[in-house]
Amino acid sequence: MKDFLKMEKFASEARKNCLYCIANLGVGHVGGALSIIEILTYLYNEEMKNLNPSNPNAEDRDMLVLSKGHSGPALYSVLAMKGYFPMAWLATLNKGGTNLPSHCDRNRTPGIDMSTGSLGQGLSAACGMAYGALLKKNNQCIYCIIGDGETEEGQNWEAAMFASANGLDNLIGITDYNKLQIDGTVEEVSGLKDLEKKWTSFGWEVFSCNGHDFSDLEKVFSKCHEKNGKPKMIICNTVKAKGFPRLENKIESHNSKITLDEVKELYKGEVVEWLN
Amino acid sequence: MAELEMRQVYCQTLSELAEKDSRLVILEADLMKSSGTFPFKEKYKERAVECGVAEANMVGIASGLSLQGFIPFAATFGCFASRRAFDQFFISSNYAKLNVKLVGTDPGVAAVFNGGTHMPFEDIGLMRMIPKLVISEPSDPVSLKSIVKLMYEYDGCCYLRMHRQAVDKIYSENEKFELGKSKILKDGKDVTLVSLGAIMLKQTLMAADMLEKDGIKATVIDALSVKPLDADTISDSVKKTGIVVCCENHQIDGGLGISVAKMLLDKQINFKIGYIGINDSFGQVGTLDFLLSQYNLTAKDIYKKVKELCK
CATH class of the missing domain: 3.40.50.920 (Rossmann fold)
Structure with a gap:
């Protein structure tokens, strides 16, 4: 039995760090960052193997492509808490010369495995990484988080075909299915319809879960390692801007102004240490 | 002068390099026949990655392979290498500072009967705008062989503009070439x-x-x-x-x-x-x-x- 309480605590702290990180700048991709806090918490505390913050490029490590690169601040909060870089870096988000740009950059941030931000490209890179792991005959697992709006990019489906044609069963895709994007709800904008069927028909093994529930996350991740020649897709039902009531489940949460005052109010005056 | 098919030289050169270096992989987007790389696939099997008619995806996969320490040579017609997969090559390969060699064949009017849809008249213009990218177009089989080797040795992204048909030999076999030199x-x-x-x-x-x-x-x-x-x-x-x-x-x-x-x-x-x-x-x-x-x-x-x- 995994320590869910510990994960809850970690996620709660990561969410707070992420909110202060964005609020300190005053604007950012709040919605899609907060919707993946539990997913990242689970990945970095329970799921990914051979991670070493003091050697972030260790060859046998599991790797993550955060294809929805605009959610960088969520991942930065988790990486800082895991010791990849000082917590104080969180105060530098998007400031000139920072190591923490809004979109993930592997050349700037320790622990970032791939540069992302041009939506739709991450899953292809993850396919290459997974293919490479099979060529090297190592046990690496490659994870890739894509957004639901991002799924509209056709390149995802090219990658989907490649992954199943090449039996990349060491590749685990994760869809942050928060159902909102910049111009409206995902169904209004494009219509993913039955996302589960789509991935299944592309030859992937598909799971679905509540992306904020650790017990649910554990159930699906534990089923994802079967060497059955199929890539895996976990569709995580999430809430955009989860944990920030003013923007929770709101379309405008995608990229929004937030102030330090309102974050302080949310946390009843409790301010993160790295901001002092 | 004996005429050699450039694509044969390309395949032979990569095969020789692959023999000594297991990091070398090739990628194709359903043009293995055109690029002349079937012999590579026969010998090195899964180190020839068939990506299907999906050039953007191919460039992304090449980037992922580079992240794993492989040295990928990804080939397709120059029009697709540049116009179709530009953002992927720009962001996933170059901006990410990886080690991807992209090969665009049938430069300019070389596409002959494939016509206007297949003629890259602007691939150099596009590629030149990518910071620090190495761009070369060899002129004969000897320079091609040497430049492929030089690109393999160079740690960074390259664009090889490659004529794939037979052309006259210009250089003697022992001619020495350098990237960035005419x-x-x-x-x-x-x-x-x-x-x-x-x-x-x-x-x-x-x-x-x-x-x-x-x-x-x-x-x-x-x-x-x-x-x-x-x-x-x-x-x-x-x-x-x-x-x-x-x-x-x-x-x-x-x-x-x-x-x-x-x-x-x-x-x-x-x-x-x-x-x-x-x-x-x-x-x-x-x-x-x-x-x-x-x-x-x-x-x-x-x-x-x-x-x-x-x-």
Whole structure:
């Protein structure tokens, strides 16, 4: 039995760090960052193997492509808490010369495995990484988080075909299915319809879960390692801007102004240490 | 001179390198037959990655393989390598500072019967804009073999503009090449002809012979490298001749000639310049001879341009 309480605590702290990180700048991709806090918490505390913050490029490590690169601040909060870089870096988000740009950059941030931000490209890179792991005959697992709006990019489906044609069963895709994007709800904008069927028909093994529930996350991740020649897709039902009531489940949460005052109010005056 | 198919040289060279280095992999987007890489696949099996008709995905996969320490050579027609997969090559390969070698075949009018949809007249222009990207177009089998090896050794992204059909051998087998360096094939005091690629080099050498009959002695430079440009070799020659004509199987805008002009202006050299290239046009079908004539890329066009500038 995994320590869910510990994960809850970690996620709660990561969410707070992420909110202060964005609020300190005053604007950012709040919605899609907060919707993946539990997913990242689970990945970095329970799921990914051979991670070493003091050697972030260790060859046998599991790797993550955060294809929805605009959610960088969520991942930065988790990486800082895991010791990849000082917590104080969180105060530098998007400031000139920072190591923490809004979109993930592997050349700037320790622990970032791939540069992302041009939506739709991450899953292809993850396919290459997974293919490479099979060529090297190592046990690496490659994870890739894509957004639901991002799924509209056709390149995802090219990658989907490649992954199943090449039996990349060491590749685990994760869809942050928060159902909102910049111009409206995902169904209004494009219509993913039955996302589960789509991935299944592309030859992937598909799971679905509540992306904020650790017990649910554990159930699906534990089923994802079967060497059955199929890539895996976990569709995580999430809430955009989860944990920030003013923007929770709101379309405008995608990229929004937030102030330090309102974050302080949310946390009843409790301010993160790295901001002092 | 014996004619060798460039794609055979490409495949043989990669196969030789792959024998010694298990990191070398190739990627194809349903054009293995065109690129001539089936022998590689037969020998190295899963190290030849078939991506299907999905060039953008292929470039992304190549980037992922590079992240795992592999050295990927990904090939497709130049039009798709540049126009189709530009953002993927820009972001996933170059911006991410990975080690991806992208090969664009059938440069310019070489696409002949595939026509305008398949003619990359702008691939150099697009690729030149990518910071630090190494861009080269070999002119014969010997330079191709050497440049493929040099790109394999170089740690960073490269774009190889590759003619895949048989072309005349220009260089002897022991000729040494460097990335970023051109070759002077003929030395003359009156005009500098800078040529890019096998198709134009043939026309340029013919033009130089025609000019010689009129008493005009041309220096012929096989540019080989587009980026970095071999500024020293080209500018040293233009300092002597004062006239330069750049000959390329590519749109004039964004091509080699513009790059040469800017370099010479930056160096504040007095010069007159002429451009032989495609002038603001789309491609079309036709034989190579028809297309060369249609777009004013022939030896005669080069000759006429030089005569105009020499007046």
